[in-house]
Structures are given as C-alpha cells and as structure tokens.
Amino acid sequence: MNASPPKKTGRPEVLWPLFGGLESLDGIGPKSAQALISAQIEKPRDLLFTLPHSGVDRRRRDSILDVHLPAVCTVEVTVGQHTSPSSRGRPYRVTVEDQNTTFQLVFFRSHGEYLRKQLPTGQRRVVSGKVEMFDGIDQMVHPDHILTPDKAEQIPLFEPVYSLTGAMTQKAMFKSTSDLLKQAPDLPEWIDAALCAREGWPAWSTALTQAHRPLSLVELSSSSAARQRLAYDEVLAHQLTLAVARSQARREKGQVTSGDGIKQVKVLAKLGFSPTDAQVRATAEILENMAQPYRMNRLLQGDVGSGKTLVALMALLNAVEAGGQGVMMAPTEILARQHLEGLQPLAEGAGVVLELLTGRDKGGERRAKLAALALGDIHILVGTHAVFQKDVVFADLRLAIIDEQHRFGVAQRMELGAKGTSVDVLVMTATPIPRSLALTQYGDMDVSVLDEKPPGRSPVTTALVATSKMDHVIDRLRIAVSEGRQCYWVCPLVEESEVSDMTAAEDRFKRLRAALGENVVGLVHGQMPPANKDAAMRDFVTGETKVLVATTVIEVGVNVPNASIMVIERAESFGLAQLHQLRGRVGRGSTKSTCLLMYQSPLSKSGRQRLEIMRKTEDGFQISEEDLAMRGAGDVIGTVQSGLPRFRIADLERQTTLMALAQADARKLLLDDPRLETARGTAARTLLWLMEQDKAIRLISVG
Ligand code: ADP
Ligand code: MG
Secondary structure (H helix, E strand, O other), X not given: OOOOOOOOOOOOHHHHHHHOOHHHOOOOOHHHHHHHHHOOOOOHHHHHOOOOOEEEEOOEEOOHHHOOOOEEEEEEEEEEEEEOOOOXXXXXXXXXXXXXXXXXXXXXXXXXXXXXXXXXXXXXXXXXXXXXXXXOEEEEEOOOXXXXXXXXXXXXXXXXXXXXXXXXXXXXXXXXXHHHHHHOOOOOOOOOHHHHHHHOOOOHHHHHHHHHOOOXXXXXXXXXXXXXXXXXXXXXXXXXXXXXXXXXXXXXEOOOXXXXXHHHHHHHHXXXXXXXXXXXXXXXXXXXXXXXXXXXXXXXXXXXXXXXXXXXXXXXXHHHHOOOEEEEEOOOHHXXXXXXXXXXXXXXXXXXXXXEEOOOOOHHHHHHHHHHHHHOOOOEEXXXXXXXXXXXXXXXXXXXXXXXXXXXXHHHHHHHHHHOOOOEEEEEEOOOOOHHHHHHHOOOOEEEEEOOOOOOOOOEEEEEEEHHHHHHHHHHHHHHHHOOOEEEEEOOOOOOOHHHHHHHXXXXXXHHHHXXXXXXXXXXXXXXXXXXXXXXXXXXXXXXXXXXXXXXHHOOOOOOOOEEEEEEOOHHHOOHHHHHHHHOOOOOOOOOEEXXXXXXXXXXXXXXXXXXXHHHOOOHHHHHHHXXXXXXXXXXXXXXXXXXXXXXXXXXXXXXXXXXXXXXXXXXXXXXXXXOOOHHHHHHHHHHHHOOXXXXXXXXXXX
C-alpha cells in the first residue's frame, strides 16, 4: 500500500467565503466593516450567527385606523398637499390619504425639492413607518419606506431588527445578511438524523434563513425550531471538543489503583456516623474509576455540607491501600489546616501518615517533609498550591484531589495532570452550579453528585435587615452571645481592593469589640500575618471568642459546628453562590441557626429579588439556577477564568436541555467514530471548523 490518505488538516473549501472579509458583502463598506469588527463581528461567519433580536410587522393595511396606534403601519396612500416649514426648526409636512382617513408624513431638515420628487401630489405611494398622534393629528415621522405600488413588495412583511453598532444601519444589516444567506453553502448534516426529525429541526441553511427572516414574533423566540437548531450546533461543537479531550485523556495510560478497603473500614468505624447513601454511591463510582487502566478525570459535585471531605478521604485511603500516595489541595491556608486537623486523627487510627505542606513551610522542616514524601513515608499530603511546586516529588502519586475548585483555574487543573504520570484527578466543587454550566465547564469530566445531606441538620432562618438597623442587630447579638452562641460577621469587599477591604473589617471589629467586650470578638482577614490568622481561627473554634469578624476568607469550607449566627454586611454586593457558601457555615450543629443579610437601602428591584431567593430556599442547586436565570452565565462563573466559550446564539439560561443532549450526542458520535471518518464524522469536522473549534481536529489528527 502506498497511497496515503488525504490530509484533512485545512479548513474545508466550502467554508472559505465565510471566513473572508466583510466588505465583500452587499451594503458593507470600510466604515461599517469597522463598526462590525469593533462589535466582535469580524468575518461573514460571525455576521451569519448574529441574529435579529426583534422584528417589525409591516404587513399591508387598508388604513392606519386598522391598527392600534402608536404602531408601525404600512399603507397605500394618495399623496396630497405639501406644506413647507413656516420657520426654521419646523417640519415639512405632506398630507396623504389612505382608504379611510388622512394623516401627515412629517420630515425634519429635509429638502422640499427632493420630497416633491419622491412624493408627487396626486400619485399613489406605499409608505411604511411608525404612526403616532401628535397635536391631535396622526403623523408618520420620517417613513422607513416610500415606494411606488409596483415596487412595494420590496418591503418585508416582517422586518427583522438587529442590534446596531457605529455606522451600521438596519438597512445595511438587512442587505448584508440577505447577501450572506444567498451565498451560504449547503453543508452536510452533522446532527443525528433521528434527533433532527424528533425535534423538528430544519437543515442548517434553512434554519439560518428562518432565523434571519422570521415571519412573526414567535419565530424570534429562542425556543423556535430554527434557533434551537443553530444553538445546538454551537453547543454540539463545544461538547465535541470536550469529548475529544476526554477520549484523549482516556487513551493516556493510567494505573490500576484498587485498594483492599481495610483502611477505609477502620476509618469508617472510628467516625461517629455512617455515610449517607450519596456518599457511598460517589465513593463507589470513584473507586471503580481508579481501578480502570486509564486516568480518572472526575468531578464531585455537592452542596455545602453534603460531606465531600469524607468521600475524598475514602478515595485517598484507596490510593494508600494500593501502595501509593494521595494529595489534596485546598484553596486557602485555613482550609488546608482544617483538613489536616480533621483528617489526621482518622488517618493515624488506620496507620496512615498524613502531613501538611503550605507556603509557610520553610527551611529544614520543609526539606524533611519533601524527603519523606519522596521516600513514600508520607502517604497523604494536604496543602495549598505549594504542593504544585517543582521540587515536590512523590514516591508513587496515584490520586490528586482539588477541593473547592472554583478558586483553581483551568490552567492549574492541567498543571496537575502534568505532575505525576497518569495521576487520577478528582475535582470537588464548593458551589453547586446549574447543570447546563457544569456540562459546559466540566463537560470533559465524569461527574459524581452528592445530592443528599447528612441527617440532623436544622434549617437556617434567613432574614433581610437594612444597615440602618445595625444597633438593633448588635443588641440582639449581645443577647445571643450571653446564651453561649457563636457568630460570624462577614464584611464585604468594599472597593475591590484588599486594603479598603481590610479597613472595613477592622472598623467593624473595633465597633463590635466596644459593644460586646474586648475578649469576645476576633478578627480574621486576608492581609493578616499567617500566625495571627491561625490564632484568630483557633480562638473561634475553641469558643474563646464568640464573634468572628471576617472578610470572605471564611467563605469556603470552614467548619465550626457551634457557630449558629451568620451576619453578612452589604449582602447585595455578593453573588448568590457566595451568599449560599457563607450561609452554609452555620446550621451545622443542632442549634437553630440564623442568617442575617444586611443591605444598604435603597435596594434595587433585582437586588431585592436576589436576596429574596436566599430567604426562600436553602437548596444550592435551586439558588444557582435562579442566579443563572437572573444574571447570565458569564457572571455566575466569570467567563474568562472559567474558559467558558462565548456562544453567539446558544443561550445557556434558556436552552439548558440542549447542553445535556449535545454531551450525550458528542460522546456517542466519538465512540462510534473516534477519528471522525464516517459521513457524519466528516460533517462534524466541518462543524468544528465552522465553530472555530479546530483545536479538537488537531487533537484527533495526532491521537
Ligand atoms: P462539604 O461537602 O461542604 O465539604 P464537609 O465534608 O465539610 O462538607 O462536611 C460537613 C460536616 O458534615 C462535617 O462536620 C462532617 O463531619 C459532617 N458529615 C459528613 N458526612 C456525614 C454523615 N454521613 N453523617 C453525619 N455527618 C456527616
Ligand atoms: Mg469541603
């Protein structure tokens, strides 16, 4: 055999016109091209995926009396008298008569000569524009269209309305998109035929025409078949990329890590409780995954307090039982330390050595830890991102766990993969995120969910209080403290600056100390020396201090079961996910807990709505779904740091089911046709090129 298969590395020729210059399109000159580019519409392809956001009904009427004014009307009229402006600044008027009434066409700053040519008295014209009553006279100010009756069909019955930038006009958008639609190639179908049929989705080019040239308002909705299909194209391309990354990772050889369960049983016996069904299920999924000969890439999702740490510990013990090591990274020093304190006694009981490594380890102590790690004398390492450093070498690292993932970027996740050869990776999210976003952001991973909380939690009562009631709140707090209750008092990030952040916390600390007593109040914030931070946390954990004033450093993970009051200042400035996290710090013991959300009056309507959601529910998933619906994907998890793709058509808020559908579809396609070589596979390659996801194609080519 000497014929080598054709190289499939370049963009297919049919797509070339869509990736050319904008100026080749009707209606677009250098100026309007510039305007489009500044709106991130850089190529014909981008314009093709820029859909109208509304439309104007321009169906022909007999008379303006047939519609409810003010409204856009299209009527045929007989042109009557012209009236030139009586003085500067006054409009030029042309009286016209439709079948049932007369009204005026009104022009400001127009040349009479031109208008007399356009609208000769006594002739018939079709005019279209917004008609409004002004000074008791129905008027159409600057008609959008004036045409002779024989040319009137040029007026679209339903005219799409696009968002405009700079020099672009609706007419130019209409012209250029019409040109594009004429030119758009017929592409082979990449969506599964059965799915298309079931959903009633039109073919690609038909869908584009329908989306750009809707016939009614209904067709503008994101649930219209054409828009659903085009949105699906986008999410399918994204999911294909993730699926390629996933199958790529699965091809990397991994180690079979399968413990005997003895250490796990020992630790479970020492716990004062039994694991929830969800914990048992998630642990089993992880262990089964670790036993596979490929690398694990798994996400553990669970609401605050659902008990992710125990699942993590079981997985780490599994690695140790199999003769290997495990590492768990937390986003903050405080959290890492807390993991150490919680887990070390349990590990010891099972003969497992668990140690802490953070940026604070220096000199000889650090060297000793590193040596023990390299020898395999430390079995489980807990730490901050200090465990990433180059000189941290393991004897036999099998499992890496990232706790409270949202503080770790995607880049760090990749770095981890590079740490050991074939290390299994488990990521634990602190924040429940809506399913569609989870699929978008972590679509390359397998997912385990803790959808059940340990028994015995009491619900948290949440109340909204204006900042002006601060004194009252402090009075109540004094009583609570005298009853032995403990309270977190969270100060907000005031101006995105850590310094002012700190000042706010210090001011509040002083005020509360003056009101409640010197030794009752502690303070912890990001700018404090580490040792002071530890001391402040310790005093609060032991109950020495009753009130802990803090910035959001306590947000994730901190566990002080006796704390039953959470006060959050300026709650309106926090994201709902963050508020949910913070509130999750209380309600961990048997005492009835309270969360006070203090806000600065006046609260905006949406601000109140958001805080009301917090009052309504404690279900993190529900909160995240509502947050998504209110704020949009980009805000819920910052687009840049999360690496979320920017979709032009797909709407993660309203088309949530598409993402799940696309993930299943993409994974199946790749399973059936790993190198995308069948007819559908080839079509899918075209889709990837079209959606500028050609990175995935390169991965397939080298794989
Ligand atoms: P998160 O999922 O927020 O990380 P943690 O792992 O910190 O939650 O667990 C929260 C608290 O619940 C801890 O005090 C932990 O000991 C306790 N816990 C975990 N699992 C159970 C269980 N099955 N039964 C009772 N308490 C549990
Ligand atoms: Mg946790």
